Amino acid sequence: MSAAEELLRVEGIRKSFPGVVALDGVDFDLRRGEVHVLLGENGAGKSTLIKVLCGAHRPDGGRILAAGREVRIHGAQDAERLGIATIHQEFNLVPELTVAENIFLGRQPRRFGMIDRRRMEADAQALLQRVGLDVPPRAKVRELGIARLQMVEIAKALSLDARVLIMDEPTAVLTSEEVDKLFRIVRDLRDDGVGTVFITHHLEEIAALGDRVTVLRDGRSVGQVPAATPEDELVRLMVGRSIEQQYPRERPDPGRPLLSVRGLTRHGVFHDVSFEVRAGEVVGLAGLVGAGRTEVARAVFGADPYDAGTVDVRGESVARGDVNAAMGAGVGLVPEDRKGQGLVLDASVQENLGLVTLRSATRAGLVDLKGQRADATRVAGQLGVRMAGLDQRVRTLSGGNQQKVVIGKWLLADTQVLILDEPTRGIDVGAKVEIYQLINELTASGRAVLMISSDLPEVLGMSDRVLVMAQGRIVGELPAHEATQDAVMALAVATPNTEDEAEGSRGH
Ligand SMILES: Nc1ncnc2c1ncn2[C@@H]1O[C@H](COP(=O)(O)OP(=O)(O)OP(=O)(O)O)[C@@H](O)[C@H]1O
Ligand SMILES: [Mg+2]
Structure with missing residues (x-):
């Protein structure tokens, strides 16, 4: 040459x-x-x-x-x-x-x-x-x-x-x-x-x-x-090996509703959104970008306010616009923007993993350091976080490994309802399967998962039910066996028949 x-x-x-x-x-x-x-x-x-x-x-x-x-x-x-x-x-x-x-x-x-x-x-x-x-x-x-x-x-x-x-x-x-x-x-x-x-x-x-x-x-x-x-x-x-099963799925029969959202509305953003996620269930939230999925997730987690509606976790209502209340009720969110919202970049892997659990790990006013370290070691191992050690600063982890830490944080906390917004963004194909297996372990132990992903095969492969959003509304629900790419897309591009909120969502 x-x-x-x-x-x-x-x-x-x-x-x-x-x-x-x-x-x-x-x-x-x-x-x-x-x-x-x-x-x-x-x-x-x-x-x-x-x-x-x-x-x-x-x-x-x-x-x-x-x-x-x-x-x-x-x-x-x-x-x-x-x-x-x-x-x-x-x-x-x-x-x-x-x-x-x-x-x-x-x-x-x-x-x-x-x-x-x-x-x-x-x-x-x-x-x-x-x-x-x-x-x-x-x-x-x-x-x-x-x-x-x-x-x-x-x-x-x-x-x-x-x-x-x-x-x-x-x-x-x-x-x-x-x-x-x-x-x-x-x-x-x-x-x-x-x-x-x-x-x-x-x-x-x-x-x-x-x-x-x-x-x-x-x-x-x-x-x-x-x-x-x-x-x-x-x-x-x-x-260095082949990866067999893309979407490993063994789900228990769904139990009682852990998350119930009723009539959730934020003017100009989403409207009259109602759904439930039961114990042991993965519910996918599909739709085009701008359909309002992330906004609904953030509202349920208390990160953004809403104008009307209710959010109940295990039958108890959760105060609106209050992240601490949502976390206290057992709701966790892996946000789409890990760097801005999910991590403290200059803190260590262990500190980040312990962010949510810190309070419960405090015994008689003292942080149970040994217990925390053991827990962090376990979760980092489950997720295959590649690092020099638990004391490495998260800023210097590779992109995919940072994402694993955001997920690990909620695995460590006793999260009942885990909302995942683009959970496998930047994750390699091998590690994805490990994350899917962890999702299955969560549902097997009776937790509920709400999953947003622009990777449609992933949503379809992992969800027991798929809710489709368009222009701020839920426009359809498909059980796993009917949720094909074509069926989801047909709903996602449909125009909901409403008059009050044409602005802000159209013209995308
Ligand atoms: N500034 C740094 N200080 C310490 N370790 C670092 C630093 N930058 C990278 N590393 C380490 O070097 C290794 C390679 O990281 P790199 O970011 O190059 O991976 P990558 O292939 O880009 O992965 P990903 O697909 O997750 O982005 C990782 O173990 C990472 O933790
Ligand atoms: Mg990289």
Whole structure:
């Protein structure tokens, strides 16, 4: 291969952190006009490799070559000079700034020494249009949902006009519509000769977008295969074994209702939502993005207020808009935004796992440290949290392992009703099955689970009943044996027959 064809090559890259070898001699290369997928389990070292390539981490050993020449990437400027743009797994936007300001942060166009706002906003508008994001350049980033944040990150990377585009799980938070848009953009860039490094845990995306795949396992590159490789073969390379049952399900007969929601309404958001979840049951909440699923979940958990209706847990009514009351009644929520709502990033794994239980673990005013540690060890083991130890700060865990900690927190607490909002986001295929098994253990012991997921096969595979929401209302209910993708989608796109709330939900 000529040097002109090869954009990047890394040879024998090593990187250790206290207690972990994250990269143990990784080889990887990227050609002009290709999409090269990096595949590996949670904690395999994908993001660490990316951070070496964008100058966020210095490797302990190995070489990096750009267009055949050895280079050092010791910071963001070095990466930018080499034409490398990166979209990180964790968002790097500044919430208090506008969309346009974030896109051009540190590179704002100037006129007579002043920031040329008009030009900046016009340029931002053009980029937003290119990624198909319908928000004004002056909108504050703080006001955007997580999928839109991701699209802003993408617009920002495009503004750099890079030759190498690195995307660390860009689709984890996107809807299928947005994924299509992103793929179109990446294909256009590929035609222009841009090389893309693409990380995903959604295996079906690999053949759809990729050219080659490099598989990382325990910090080593264990194989390089064409993107058209069958999924089961990719899984075997990635986890070192094949994964049999995708949705293991043995459910007891449902018992008495643990959660009863009646007439729940928040003006302009959701309307007259009523449902029950019984002991031993998994109820799926399906619908398009914007249908109001997350909003209902947050209201039930007390994180947001509501205008009318009631929430009962085990027959007792729960005060509205009061997270402590909901938690006290035994309700837990794994939120869709783990970084913003689920975790204390600078606390340890053990502290995060103990966040909910802390009160009950306190005996006679003293925290039962030994008991807490034993519990945390058990749950971290069940979830296969990959870490240097319970004292590791959650910020330095890999993305998927952070998600496992959010789930573990509620497993440790004596949660009766667990609400899961996109629980397997960023979780590798092997660990997903383990999470499904834990959900089954919860239901086997008589707990109730309400599950929201944009992964429709997952909702269908795990739920005993599926409730479908559209435009803030429950528009249908399907028992497991009738809940097919087609049946759910037919309900999800239906327009509820109502007059009072056309605004806010339409035009999505
Ligand atoms: N700053 C850090 N300090 C300590 N350990 C770290 C740090 N960054 C990463 N690690 C560790 O290095 C290992 C590799 O993590 P990395 O984030 O690269 O995994 P990943 O392949 O991206 O996983 P995921 O699919 O979950 O995102 C993990 O064990 C992680 O805990
Ligand atoms: Mg990662």
